[in-house]
Amino acid sequence: MLRALHIRDFVIVDRADIAFDAGFTVFSGETGAGKSILIDALALALGGRGDATLIRQDAARTDISAVFNAPGAAADWLAEQALEGPELILRRVIDPQGRSKAWINGVPATLSQLRDLGALLVDIHGQHAHQSLLQSASQRDLLDAQGGHTHQARAVQQAWSDWRQAQAALENARDDAAGQTALLERLSADVAWLDELAPGPDEWPTLCARQSRLAHAQALLAGAGQAVEALDGESGSAAQALHAALQSLHALVRHDPTLEEHIQTLESARILCAETISGLNAYADRLEPDPDALAQADARMSRMFEAARRFHIEPDALAEHLDTLRGRLSEAEAGQDIEALEHACRQAEAHYLELARALGDARRAMAAQLAAQVTAAMQALSMDGGVFEIVLADGKPSAHGLETIEFLVAGHAGVPSRPLSRVASGGELARISLALSVIASQAARVPTLIFDEVDAGIGGAVAEVVGRLLRELGMRHQVLCVTHLPQVAACAARHFQVSKATREGRTLSAIEPLDEESRTEEIARMLGGLKMTNASRAHAREMLASGQR
Secondary structure, rough: OEEEEEEEEEEEEEEEEEEEEOOOEEOOOOOOOOOEEEEHHHHHHHHOOOHHHOOOOOOOEEEEEEEEEEEHHHHHHHHOOOOOOOOEEEEEEOOOOOOOEEEEEOOOOHHHHHHHHHHHHHHOOOHHHHHOOOHHHHHHHHHHHHHOOHHHHHHHHHHHHHHHHHHHHHHHHHHHHHHHHHHHHHHHHHHHHHHHHHHOOOHHHHHHHHHHHHHHHHEEEEEEHHHHHHHOOOOOOOHHHHHHHHHHHHHHHOOOOHHHHHHHHHHHHHHEOOOOOHHHHHHHHOOOOOOHHHHHHHHHHHHHHHHHHHOOOOOOHHHHHHHHHHHHHHEEEEOOHHHHHHHHHHHHHHHHHHHHHHHHHHHHHHHHHHHHHHHHHHOOOOOOOEEEEEEEEEEEEOOOEEEEEEEEEEEOOOOOEHHHHOOOOHHHHHHHHHHHHHHHHOOOOOOOOOOOOOOOOHHHHHHHHHHHHHHHOOOOOOEEEEEHHHHHHOOOOOOEEEEEEEEEEEEEEEEEOOOHHHHHHHHHHHHHOOOOHHHHHHHHHOOOHOOOO
């Protein structure tokens, strides 16, 4: 459940701190006051699109925070992200350069994480949702979402893609047999050439180091000998100097015990000097000029340089390139096996058809159920005798299945059902959209449902029915609704007013909760406009009393 929304410098809102409660809450206000800005701000905190144009004029940034009680359905997601409830704070900041930052409970988050979590917290029904109902893709998506078929639909899309790829591979093998043969011969020759060279994954840097050591063996021996002479020579060596220094300090330490620290340091230096002398002598014993080994290293490097030039790559990439060529060779060999490709194509087709038929069966079952529910809701929304149908007709196989989906409606008794896009008036379309939204929300697992002016295009007695529907929905979910209808507002448990004013030359929007008296005034305004009358106030009080029953 949404507990609070904190808005800073968003569009025309300078500061707003809104506390929410369970049940049905409405937001009302004059046109242009910024009612939908609240929804836009929350959508931004949930990972929606945003840019610098959302920052209030002359402000340094926009900052939105939304506080939720974590629902049980989000427990698995939170565990995967190493986050904990029971409180969730989603924060989004956008600066003047359009850069966006996001946090979940103070931990930096990606917009994808905000969207994933937001889908478990809030379901927003926008004010233009009814227009999308005219599009066949939206009708299909709505049916799949209501029936919980989304994962099935994605699996069908993937199976379709796999089938198409198998078909393309088969057609390519049939149409370009000569080209495939030439490719196979070239890849076989390249793999054989590199197999003979047999480059190791980390061979090149090791080979370079070995060749350099062998090529400079004389210089290395001479340098090691000079270092040993300087450290342990017969005259003026470092070892002799350290020994002399230690003797001097040992003779004096009885007069000043603080010299003991320096004696220990010199003793450590003497030990390190002795170990270095031993190590250099051992190094010189191991390092002997080996012309044969140097010739082998030079030859190996020459061969690897040759291979690198042949394939236009660096010598250290030869082993990886060999693996790539082997993979391409395997693909080319498989690409010439027409029988195997035909078998793979049949398998891909069978898999697609199996998934698509199962999806079609599930869609048909849900179509009948959803159509009956919407038809029943239409009766309550003053479309007496109206019928809503979802027709699934056999179609050509596609990424979306084996059927086409179309919403049909008969607005009144005795009228034949026709496609929604051709027969529904604006008001009818709005009511059908609202019925679908309410039905979908009744099955929703998310705790918070938001309706942004979904009641547009309706009024009168229908508006009162809509208000009661939303109030009933508020008994199972937290429902927030932006509305311009007094009949809907009167049914809410809580009411906020959004207003706009000019202060110091700037237009700002404010959001305030209404008490009983101010709520009566607001509903009276919604009934009669700017001019208040005793009759409109009395009517408002009657509507509030009726809406709360």
